[in-house]
Amino acid sequence: MSDVSTNLYKSQLLDYYYQRRAESSINKGSRFLISKAVFGTSSLVTKKGDGTYEIGELPKVFDLAELTSQFCTINLVPTYSGGIITVRMDLDQSQLQEGKNYPFNTLVVLDNENKPIAIICVQEDSLYVGKTYTAVMAINTTTA
Numbered sequence: 001m002s003d004v005s006t007n008l009y010k011s012q013l014l015d016y017y018y019q020r021r022a023e024s025s026i027n028k029g030s031r032f033l034i035s036k037a038v039f040g041t042s043s044l045v046t047k048k049g050d051g052t053y054e055i056g057e058l059p060k061v062f063d064l065a066e067l068t069s070q071f072c073t074i075n076l077v078p079t080y081s082g083g084i085i086t087v088r089m090d091l092d093q094s095q096l097q098e099g100k101n102y103p104f105n106t107l108v109v110l111d112n113e114n115k116p117i118a119i120i121c122v123q124e125d126s127l128y129v130g131k132t133y134t135a136v137m138a139i140n141t142t143t144a
Contacts (some may be wrong), residue, residue, distance in 0.1 A: 010121050033112040037134075038064065039072040041104040043120050045105035046069035046100035053105070053124045054070055062116050064108060071095070071102045071127075076109070083142040087118075091133040102127045107135055 023045030043066075044056050064070075072095045078087045089107055096102060104127045109118040120135055127133055 004029065006055065008053075008055075008123055010055045010058050010081040011118065012060065012062075013118050013139065014062055014116055015060045016107075016111075016115060020111055020113075020127065022119065028051055030112065034078045034085070034087060034109060034117065035076055035112040035116070036110040037074050037076055037087075037135075038070050038108045038110065039074075039089075039091060039102075039127070040070040040106055041106070042067050042106040042119075042121070043104050043122060044119070046125070051099060055065045055121045055123070058119055062108070062119050062132075064110070064114070064116055067108060069103065071104075080141075083140060085139040085141060087137040087139065089137070091127055093129050093132075096127070096129050098129050100128065104133070105128060 020032045023029050044058060046054050047058065048054050072092055074089060075090050076087055076089065078085050087109060103124060105122055105124045107120040108116045111117050118137065120137060
């Protein structure tokens with residue numbers, strides 16, 4: 001399997017992910033769950049003068065309010081096998097308005113406290129009723 005160019009895709013586990021996972025393991029706070037994903041746009045992806053898009057350096061701290069748009073929130077059912085958590089995120093077209101175009105470049109993964117634990121940025125795309133979109137994030141739990 002080849003790696004995807006960072007010109008096309010970048011993902012980042014946030015500092016908060018590691019904090020919540022650690023706290024949950026010592027029974028501090030609520031149990032940590034990877035629970036939702038939000039489709040939207042952010043200023044982390046910018047349009048260059050030649051019309052192409054650039055994905056900037058992804059931060060280790062990100063707030064949901066930093067999304068410039070949000071148009072779909074889905075519940076997640078992650079799986080685990082061989083040290084890898086797999087998070088599949090399928091666009092829920094029932095949340096979209098027929099005939100409307102939704103600019104898209106950022107997915108934010110949330111925990112069960114609705115706080116971001118990971119971000120995924122891609123080249124600018126348009127999503128709409130009739131177009132499917134699936135993103136898959138693999139989290140290797142055997143490395144920090």
